[in-house]
Amino acid sequence: MDHVSATSEAKISAAPAFRLETIDDVGMLIIDTPGERVNILSSPVMQELATRLDELHARRDLKSLIIISGKEGNFIAGARISEIENLRDPREAAQKAALGQAVFDKIAALPMTTIVVISGACVGGGLELALACDFRIAHDTDKTRIGLPEVRLGIIPGFGGTQRLPRLIGIQRSLEYILTGKTVDAKRAYRSGIADRVIPAEFSFEMLRSIGHAFAIEARSPELRRKIEARRKRANAQSLLLEKNFIGRKVLFEQARKQTRSETKGHYPAPELAIEAVEKGFPLDLKAGLAIEAELAGRAIASEVSKNLIGIFYLTEEIKKDKGAANFSGKTQTFERIGVLGAGIMGGGIAQLVAHNDLPARMKDINYAAVAKGTEAAAKVFSEGVKKRRLTPHDMQNKMALITGTVDYTGFHRVDLVIEAIVENLDIKKKVFAELDGLVPAHAILASNTSSLSVTAMASATKRHDKVCGLHFFNPVHRMPLVEVIRGERTSDETIASMVAFAKKLGKTPIVVKDAPGFLVNRILSAYLAEASRVLQEGYSIEEIDEALVHFGMPMGPFNLVDEVGLDVAAKVSHIMIEAFGARMNAGEGLDKLAADKRLGKKNGKGFYLYQGKEKNVDQSIYQFLGLNPSGAKLAKSEAQERCVLLMINEAALCLSEAIVRRAHDVDAGMIFGTGFPPFRGGLLRYADTLGVNRVLERMEHYANKHGERFQPAPMLVEMKAGEKKFYL
Numbered sequence: 001m002d003h004v005s006a007t008s009e010a011k012i013s014a015a016p017a018f019r020l021e022t023i024d025d026v027g028m029l030i031i032d033t034p035g036e037r038v039n040i041l042s043s044p045v046m047q048e049l050a051t052r053l054d055e056l057h058a059r060r061d062l063k064s065l066i067i068i069s070g071k072e073g074n075f076i077a078g079a080r081i082s083e084i085e086n087l088r089d090p091r092e093a094a095q096k097a098a099l100g101q102a103v104f105d106k107i108a109a110l111p112m113t114t115i116v117v118i119s120g121a122c123v124g125g126g127l128e129l130a131l132a133c134d135f136r137i138a139h140d141t142d143k144t145r146i147g148l149p150e151v152r153l154g155i156i157p158g159f160g161g162t163q164r165l166p167r168l169i170g171i172q173r174s175l176e177y178i179l180t181g182k183t184v185d186a187k188r189a190y191r192s193g194i195a196d197r198v199i200p201a202e203f204s205f206e207m208l209r210s211i212g213h214a215f216a217i218e219a220r221s222p223e224l225r226r227k228i229e230a231r232r233k234r235a236n237a238q239s240l241l242l243e244k245n246f247i248g249r250k251v252l253f254e255q256a257r258k259q260t261r262s263e264t265k266g267h268y269p270a271p272e273l274a275i276e277a278v279e280k281g282f283p284l285d286l287k288a289g290l291a292i293e294a295e296l297a298g299r300a301i302a303s304e305v306s307k308n309l310i311g312i313f314y315l316t317e318e319i320k321k322d323k324g325a326a327n328f329s330g331k332t333q334t335f336e337r338i339g340v341l342g343a344g345i346m347g348g349g350i351a352q353l354v355a356h357n358d359l360p361a362r363m364k365d366i367n368y369a370a371v372a373k374g375t376e377a378a379a380k381v382f383s384e385g386v387k388k389r390r391l392t393p394h395d396m397q398n399k400m401a402l403i404t405g406t407v408d409y410t411g412f413h414r415v416d417l418v419i420e421a422i423v424e425n426l427d428i429k430k431k432v433f434a435e436l437d438g439l440v441p442a443h444a445i446l447a448s449n450t451s452s453l454s455v456t457a458m459a460s461a462t463k464r465h466d467k468v469c470g471l472h473f474f475n476p477v478h479r480m481p482l483v484e485v486i487r488g489e490r491t492s493d494e495t496i497a498s499m500v501a502f503a504k505k506l507g508k509t510p511i512v513v514k515d516a517p518g519f520l521v522n523r524i525l526s527a528y529l530a531e532a533s534r535v536l537q538e539g540y541s542i543e544e545i546d547e548a549l550v551h552f553g554m555p556m557g558p559f560n561l562v563d564e565v566g567l568d569v570a571a572k573v574s575h576i577m578i579e580a581f582g583a584r585m586n587a588g589e590g591l592d593k594l595a596a597d598k599r600l601g602k603k604n605g606k607g608f609y610l611y612q613g614k615e616k617n618v619d620q621s622i623y624q625f626l627g628l629n630p631s632g633a634k635l636a637k638s639e640a641q642e643r644c645v646l647l648m649i650n651e652a653a654l655c656l657s658e659a660i661v662r663r664a665h666d667v668d669a670g671m672i673f674g675t676g677f678p679p680f681r682g683g684l685l686r687y688a689d690t691l692g693v694n695r696v697l698e699r700m701e702h703y704a705n706k707h708g709e710r711f712q713p714a715p716m717l718v719e720m721k722a723g724e725k726k727f728y729l
Ligand SMILES: NC(=O)c1ccc[n+]([C@@H]2O[C@H](COP(=O)([O-])OP(=O)(O)OC[C@H]3O[C@@H](n4cnc5c(N)ncnc54)[C@H](O)[C@@H]3O)[C@@H](O)[C@H]2O)c1
Pocket: 341, 342, 343, 344, 345, 346, 347, 364, 365, 366, 367, 370, 420, 421, 422, 423, 424, 425, 428, 432, 449, 450, 451, 452, 472, 473, 474, 475, 565
């Protein structure tokens, strides 16, 4: 099946989605689904298309048919997600895919030449429709994105994509599209043989119809057809050669499987089902291939993983819509000039992000060596982008020119926003906030990147309490999507809404969090890490525990994570958590001792693991150092997992009842986008819903009997049981 609608709810409308215009012997089928921003292939739209195609089949007067969108900036955004989100029966889901295939088969069977003109998003079902046409021409604008992103929703292309794409551009290239879900622009689509011609961006949307018409006439020449055919083959000549023979194909599929497995660790079924669809279908005729595709698409659609990934899609849509302050209806502030205070790990990263989004970043540190370090860190991130061809060297130069450095506050009298990322020390931060308050314009917002300190306390050092908040980025800034926008006691709605809008402008996913120790993500993580430490103290090994949590789906195990964060930093945060929440966050003195012994983690090559070049092995000396004796007894993987994850669920329930965040959505977004909590599980609280509150409580009780109070369930969980409630409706 096909991708996804940005709008999830169908607006039932009797108005037609298609209209046919003709100029001599060229037909123009225009898709413009009524009342919607983008074209979505819902069931009624597909039925209407089928009827239109039946009529067209009988039109002997037409020699060519052009399919084009009536909406500027969008071709087709895929199928309607809400139609599959509740399908749990694989056979029913397969039938739905087969129905879609049958409609696109009608396009392929039309007696006239078919040409699709693509401008704007052409994804999922949109591309599958285009693949059923004879020719595709694509408009080279920023909005044109072409691809098959189904795997991102845990499904596979099911309207012919796994069969028609490999027959057009070869197996290897099509697997790149199908397995990664990547989308490409018009030029790349041309290079890979999907598009047959690129229409330069200079041509307006209004001109596309006449360009399509001219191409339709041109495409009647057998010579042009031969040329296009030859170019498609040339585009993928090397891989097509390999794919010609059975052995070559076998190698290719084996490699694809191996790589997929190493990336998904077996947690995501869709990519493997997609490989199976291509492998089994490719040698057969198209009809047989499509039957295989439908069956496998049905299995993917019905899977739990797909339901969870669709849940995350909705969650992201919710966050896109959320303004951060329900009662604020005014205009948010805009930011032309940004000051960044501190040019360390975070300051350098934040300046890079700001400049990447074409805004000037004025970076201040206490000496030039530090400023240079931050600037170099930013340049390194841009260079990676150039290497990966996401950026030209010229772009990089322009963006780097937006980052300027200073050791005094010159330039700060003109900034609209300061993001502070200096040392984690409240007294110093308060002093700096007081300085800033006297320097920056009255309208400017002061935001701290603190991971643990009170934003309200920082605000108290200024006379602009309403314009002070937290803007908590995660490390590395350019990779981590989450930003916690921290609302201090007196932060205004306008400031919060402005920061939420700004974080989105930077391409991040913001959640609004109350000013409380650890905010949301670090607090939940602290409960998790403390439990991992206790499991370690019971005589289990570092590898066992890390493996257990990786097996659960976390991107890395807890000890690996602490090594990445730094044991000194983790120890400091742990103290703040213990002070705020008491014994349940206290796992003893291990971290302090290790940090005092300069076992700081990855940054100095020695933490729970030893880092030598690319090698990473558990530092066996740690057990003796901590007076531990790993018993060698194999811990049931499920126990380490269960204990750590249950305590995260419990902490999240406490956070919700304390209104640290407003909704379960925010918890799940925070954990997925801030810690990499496994998306296939749908998020921490969606996972809790999957387990069911009865099961969560039963297991909490089991561990409370063994380990005591920290497994006492949050009152909210108990109430949920009584009311038979879930976190999500
Ligand atoms: N490192 C992380 O993973 C991470 C993640 C999220 C948030 N944070 C938070 O971000 C902040 C910065 O952390 P970091 O890891 O980048 O620290 P860092 O030590 O790498 O950098 C801090 C920089 O601030 C500079 N500095 C100190 N006092 C200053 C002053 N008065 N004016 C200007 N510059 C000053 C220092 O010279 C240093 O270059 C802290 O509040 C930290 O809690 C860190």
